[in-house]
Amino acid sequence: MKDVTAAIIIENNKVLLTRRAPGEKHAGWWEFPGGKVEPGEPPENCLRRELREELEIDAAIGKKLIENIHRYDTGAIRLMAYHATILSGTPCLHVHDEYQWVDVSDLNQYQLLPADVPIAGFLQKMDAHIHTSGGAIC
Secondary structure, three states, X not given: OEEEXXXXXXXXXXXXXXXXXXXXXXXXXXXXOEEEOOOOOOHHHHHHHHXXXXXXXXXXXXXXXXXXXXXXXXXXXXXXXXXXXEEEOOOOOXXXXXXXXXXXXXXXXXXXXXXXXXXXXXXXXXHHHHHHHOOOOX
16 A cells, blocks of 8 residues: 655635646546655655645645545555645646645535545535634644
8 A cells, every 4th residue: 555645735715736737647637735655754754845846835744634545446545634834935836737726615626536535525524613613624
């Protein structure tokens, strides 16, 4: 099983999504930015590295929010989603062809990678809780 990380970056009440570019595996699908953990690499370090490589942003990685296992035809992944905050940089695309800041309530309007769907559901449940209790996601 491959370990994969994802960043939940929220700014101005919107979450960052990226779309895989033509020629990439799962081209046209949306995802929370992140990537595969290298052997011996802590997941938080992986996420920091992937955000620099793929989006040219430096981020502070916070707590793990959700983890799920998804089985693709090519094998299973363990996707670990962490709260992250951009410290510097503006997304600059390398393996994606678009990024969007999306209202959490609108996530179901995007064709998300199957492993990312539970993360969207988690965020939507948390968003509903925030609106009813005045709390915070992270």
